[in-house]
Amino acid sequence: MERRQYRVPYGKGELVLTLPEGFREAVVVEHDRVSTLRDVQGSIRLALRNPTGCTALRELASPGDRVCVVVTDMTRPCPDGLLVPLLLEELGAAGVKQDEITLLVGVGMHRPTTAEEKLAKLGEEVVNRYQVLDADPLDASRLVDLGQTSNGTPAVVSQEACQADLLLATGVVEPHLYAGYSGGRKTVAIGAAGERTIEVTHGPQMLDHPGTRLGRIEGNPFHEAVTEIAGRAGLRFILNVVLDQDGSVVAVEAGEPEAAFKRLVETARTLYEVEIPRQFDVVIGGVGYPKDINLYQASRAPTYLFFAPQPVVKEGGTMIIPARCQEGVGQGLGETRFREIVKSARNATEIVDEARKRGYPAGGQRAFVMAKVLQHCEVIIVGAEHPGLVKEMKMIPAANMLEALHFVENKHGRDADMLIVRHALHSLPVVRA
Numbered sequence: 001m002e003r004r005q006y007r008v009p010y011g012k013g014e015l016v017l018t019l020p021e022g023f024r025e026a027v028v029v030e031h032d033r034v035s036t037l038r039d040v041q042g043s044i045r046l047a048l049r050n051p052t053g054c055t056a057l058r059e060l061a062s063p064g065d066r067v068c069v070v071v072t073d074m075t076r077p078c079p080d081g082l083l084v085p086l087l088l089e090e091l092g093a094a095g096v097k098q099d100e101i102t103l104l105v106g107v108g109m110h111r112p113t114t115a116e117e118k119l120a121k122l123g124e125e126v127v128n129r130y131q132v133l134d135a136d137p138l139d140a141s142r143l144v145d146l147g148q149t150s151n152g153t154p155a156v157v158s159q160e161a162c163q164a165d166l167l168l169a170t171g172v173v174e175p176h177l178y179a180g181y182s183g184g185r186k187t188v189a190i191g192a193a194g195e196r197t198i199e200v201t202h203g204p205q206m207l208d209h210p211g212t213r214l215g216r217i218e219g220n221p222f223h224e225a226v227t228e229i230a231g232r233a234g235l236r237f238i239l240n241v242v243l244d245q246d247g248s249v250v251a252v253e254a255g256e257p258e259a260a261f262k263r264l265v266e267t268a269r270t271l272y273e274v275e276i277p278r279q280f281d282v283v284i285g286g287v288g289y290p291k292d293i294n295l296y297q298a299s300r301a302p303t304y305l306f307f308a309p310q311p312v313v314k315e316g317g318t319m320i321i322p323a324r325c326q327e328g329v330g331q332g333l334g335e336t337r338f339r340e341i342v343k344s345a346r347n348a349t350e351i352v353d354e355a356r357k358r359g360y361p362a363g364g365q366r367a368f369v370m371a372k373v374l375q376h377c378e379v380i381i382v383g384a385e386h387p388g389l390v391k392e393m394k395m396i397p398a399a400n401m402l403e404a405l406h407f408v409e410n411k412h413g414r415d416a417d418m419l420i421v422r423h424a425l426h427s428l429p430v431v432r433a
Contacts (some may be wrong), residue, residue, distance in 0.1 A: 006420055008109045009288025010383060017284075017401050018030075019418075026418040027280070029273050029429050031348030036248040044086045048239065051255030053265055057087070057237060058306060061166055063095030066152055067100075068164035068190045070135075073107045074117045074290055075297055077247055078172040078183075081123045083239050087124065087168060103132045104160050106169075106191020109334030109363045109431050112136075133160060136332070137195040137362070145194075146232040154203055155192030155232045162233040169230075169257075171240045173264040175272050175428045177303055177369065180208065180217040183240045185230030192230040193229070193297045195362050198334075201225055202365035204355045214307045215273065215428045217265065230257060242268050245423040273428045276312065282408050283418040284320045285424030294330035295393060296338050296383070298323035299370050301424035306373045311430040313377050318411060320404045321424075322382040328389050334363025341367035342393045348374035378411075380404045 006017040019026065020310065036281055049056050061067065067328045069087060072078040084103065091101060103122065105113050112134045118127050126132070135158045136142055144162050146155035161167055171183035177187050178201070190198060201222055206212055211219040235257050236342045241266050242251040251267045253260040285301040302319045305312045313319055329339040341364050345351045351371035371394075373379065380396045381387075384402050387397030398404040408416055421427050 002092045003381060005010050007282060008286040008322055008420065008422060011292060012289045015383070015401060017322040020405060022191060022366070023405070023416040024415060024417065026293055026419065026420045027274060027276070029274050029419060029421045029427055030423070031274055031403035031427055032140070034244060034250050034271060034346065036244060036250050036253065040082060040249045040252075043249070043358055044083060044239070045059050045250045047254040048086060048090050051237070051260065052253055053256030053259030054237065057090040057254070060237060061094035061096050061244075064100070065096055065165040065366060066100055066165045067091055067096055067168065068102045068104055068105050068161050070104045070161055070167070070169040070192050071122070072170060072191065073105050073110055073113055074111055076172060077243060077290065077295045078170055079249065080170050081242070082128055082249075083170045086237055090129070099127055100184065101130055102160050102251070103130050104158060104192055105132065105134045106187045107134050108191050108193065109195070109263055109332060111330070111332035111335070129359055130293045130358060135192040137193060137198060139357045143194040146229070149225050149228040151221055151225055153229065154196045154231040157229065159231040161188055161192045164234070166236060168239070169235055171238060173242050173261065173268045175215050175268070176302065177214050177307055178202065178212050178222040178232075179226055180213065180220050180223050181265050181268055183264065184238060185226050185235060185257050188233055188235050189226040189229035197229065199362040202323045202362060204368055207365060207369060208356070213309070214304060215309065227258070236386050240264050242271060244271070245426050255296045269322070273430055275432050276419065276429045279310070279312060279314045279350055279431060280317065280419040281314055282318045282320065284418070284420045285426060286422045287321060287323050291425060292323035292325060294327040294335060295323070295325045295384070295389065296330035296335040296366055297323055302373050302379050303369045305421065305429070306383065306425055307369070308377060308429055311376060312421070312429050312431070313335050315376055317377045318380065319373075319377055320380045320406060321381060322401070323384060325386060325390070326382040329387045330395065334366070337361055338366040339393065342351070342370070344431065347380040347406050348372075348433055357399070380407060386390065
């Protein structure tokens with residue numbers, strides 16, 4: 001009988017996998033196919049002119065307003081090239097001039113965006129006509145201290161954002177390891193934040209809290225801090241989308257940040273959360289471009305699969321993540337800190353213990369959560385262009401899927417119970433109660 005073929009994202013393409021003879025066929029997780037928007041631009045315009053929870057953007061803006069639009073960086077799949085021109089169209093209709101508008105790329109602790117990435121993200125016309133800046137979490141002259149949130153989180157935000165007369169943001173609403181769901185206020189509160197804010201929101205005390213969980217918003221201290229920080233910065237209007245596993249827009253909302261975000265979370269939950277029958281010995285998680293350009297981003301997949309409401313892989317199991325990682329561990333300051341912490345420790349337990357004793361700088365949270373995963377199971381990275389770095393980061397490099405499956409056979413046997421989550425960052429597998 002012909003063996004089944006499985007497809008998993010890898011870079012901008014796919015890996016095609018056939019399990020060797022004797023292996024059990026895998027269970028595959030994909031969220032249900034839903035109808036995409038037929039007229040995306042028309043739907044965005046409709047959302048902008050009939051927003052949720054507030055008046056239309058062209059009525060919020062006034063001639064002479066200094067406007068800041070915070071957009072996502074290239075590590076996020078948000079289709080800013082669609083969203084931003086239509087935002088700018090509405091601002092122009094309100095009488096706001098081009099030189100009164102700043103587009104601020106919310107890079108957080110990631111590396112600055114290149115000129116080519118700005119063009120790819122926003123389009124040539126936008127980049128050539130408007131001021132496009134990267135946020136800088138380290139430049140004190142460009143940051144404003146807005147005090148502390150009610151749960152003690154420092155609110156430090158880029159001055160371009162919080163000193164604007166009108167602050168807007170784009171975003172994509174999808175499961176997020178700390179915020180429950182990304183998008184909404186996070187583009188401003190983290191993407192345009194100072195280092196101290198990122199350090200505390202991503203610190204061990206915040207991440208150890210039982211409410212800081214993938215897919216959870218209610219009772220989530222990270223989400224609460226993000227909401228309050230964006231409010232203090234003056235965020236008044238968002239334009240967010242939900243995407244399917246192919247990156248197509250299935251829903252769009254604009255308007256007051258809380259109201260528009262909540263409506264999209266309702267849609268995202270029905271799309272992304274998928275019930276599975278049990279935990280598995282082996283889980284293969286797909287990532288794909290742009291998240292697999294470096295190990296910092298690609299390692300989100302095993303952490304998502306672990307920090308689901310219940311870990312998807314059994315204690316002592318194995319996760320397999322195909323990822324090119326052409327930028328190695330990553331080139332930003334956060335990525336550099338991730339590498340230094342993991343490389344210098346003897347094992348995952350030491351990373352977790354030291355983090356809880358002494359904390360870590362912003363970017364170190366990826367080492368902390370990844371170490372928690374490695375205490376639970378082994379992680380294989382397939383097809384990485386720098387396998388030596390994968391090994392240095394306490395994970396197992398494999399040149400291809402056959403090599404990874406040979407490891408599985410030796411460890412678990414051919415009877416291993418296997419799950420394939422084709423889009424690990426766009427699916428939230430929930431183990432059936």
